[in-house]
Amino acid sequence: MNTTEVSTSRPIKRVLVLDYSQTGQLGEIVGNIIAPLRQGGDIAVHVEPLRPLKPFPFPWGFFSFLDAFPESAHMAPSPLQPLSLTGEEEFDLVILPYQVWFLAPSQPVTAFLKHPLARRLLAGKPVVTVIACRNMWMLAQEKMKGLLQDCGARLLDNVVLVDPSPTMASLLTTPLWLLSGKRDLLRLLPPAGVDAASIRAAGRFGLALRDALRNGQEHGNAPLLGGLKAADSNPHLLVSERAATRSFHLWGKLLRAAGEPGQRRRYPFLLLYVVFLIALILTVVPLSLLVQSLLRPFLRRRFAQLKQRFDQPSGCGTERMHLYGH
Numbered sequence: 122m123n124t125t126e127v128s129t130s131r132p133i134k135r136v137l138v139l140d141y142s143q144t145g146q147l148g149e150i151v152g153n154i155i156a157p158l159r160q161g162g163d164i165a166v167h168v169e170p171l172r173p174l175k176p177f178p179f180p181w182g183f184f185s186f187l188d189a190f191p192e193s194a195h196m197a198p199s200p201l202q203p204l205s206l207t208g209e210e211e212f213d214l215v216i217l218p219y220q221v222w223f224l225a226p227s228q229p230v231t232a233f234l235k236h237p238l239a240r241r242l243l244a245g246k247p248v249v250t251v252i253a254c255r256n257m258w259m260l261a262q263e264k265m266k267g268l269l270q271d272c273g274a275r276l277l278d279n280v281v282l283v284d285p286s287p288t289m290a291s292l293l294t295t296p297l298w299l300l301s302g303k304r305d306l307l308r309l310l311p312p313a314g315v316d317a318a319s320i321r322a323a324g325r326f327g328l329a330l331r332d333a334l335r336n337g338q339e340h341g342n343a344p345l346l347g348g349l350k351a352a353d354s355n356p357h358l359l360v361s362e363r364a365a366t367r368s369f370h371l372w373g374k375l376l377r378a379a380g381e382p383g384q385r386r387r388y389p390f391l392l393l394y395v396v397f398l399i400a401l402i403l404t405v406v407p408l409s410l411l412v413q414s415l416l417r418p419f420l421r422r423r424f425a426q427l428k429q430r431f432d433q434p435s436g437c438g439t440e441r442m443h444l445y446g447h
């Protein structure tokens with residue numbers, strides 16, 4: 122992604138976009154969203170790359186992948202290289218894309234939000250979060266809301282793109298992708314990651330943001346991306362997310378007491394933890410999904426309420442899709 126600025130005689134709206142993506146998946150989605158913003162010459166887009174001081178590897182090694190979990194889950198990220206921003210810049214809108222790491226916003230994005238500059242850049246500003254992950258993002262977004270609140274930002278919209286394959290398949294194909302760099306290592310299962318059609322269709326969010334900026338709608342508190350199927354949550358995953366978050370927190374505490382990230386004395390605990398995690402994935406996730414499907418008739422109202430809550434603020438309605446070519 123380049124960091125070009127556009128300038129014309131029309132009043133310029135300025136948009137800040139944060140950029141971190143290991144496989145390029147989130148980068149491609151964000152590229153499709155900001156392309157329409159750049160076309161008219163009346164919106165200046167500043168893309169700020171987030172560069173961890175010590176880069177996270179891709180593909181990941183087995184231990185480096187596991188070793189990222191305690192600090193990710195505890196939102197104690199490793200620091201970033203200096204930003205190109207000074208904090209004096211004024212933006213009309215902030216697009217904050219992030220991937221989920223161990224049910225929390227990824228470390229580079231968390232590091233940005235905890236950086237002293239973030240408060241200066243984001244205070245009072247409208248923010249659109251864009252998530253691309255496997256499919257467990259609901260509690261990460263709750264944590265994101267807390268981070269944004271600490272910066273005094275106004276969350277207007279949340280766009281979510283997930284891997285469309287069944288949960289039990291993506292729980293296997295995602296780590297294999299992250300450890301090998303190959304999306305389709307197991308030919309029998311669907312390829313890992315967000316599907317190409319959804320990535321392409323993310324352009325609709327850029328078109329709607331362009332129109333909203335031209336109409337000055339970013340000054341209000343209403344979502345800019347309603348009716349575009351921005352976030353279609355699956356509250357049936359909440360039981361697993363809650364169980365895993367609790368265990369990440371406790372194991373994370375133990376691991377952080379055992380040593381610093383990268384230290385070998387963490388390894389025995391990480392091995393123990395991975396056995397526990399696999400047991401959790403093989404028991405809690407399918408069991409909770411099974412029990413919920415058996416109880417579905419009795420829990421319908423509760424799930425509808427949860428879905429409505431987690432789809433907010435942008436919602437999963439489709440009524441404006443036709444305006445933007447879908």
Ligand SMILES: Cc1cc2nc3c(=O)[nH]c(=O)nc-3n(C[C@H](O)[C@H](O)[C@H](O)COP(=O)(O)O)c2cc1C
Nearest residue numbers: 142143144145147220221222223224254255256257
């Ligand atoms: C360390 C790590 C932990 C992850 N944990 C989760 C998770 O808890 N939930 C989820 O849905 N996806 C998870 N993912 C998948 C990412 O959210 C993301 O989809 C993937 O890493 C590709 O992102 P990229 O744009 O940085 O390439 C994890 C990925 C990594 C690298």
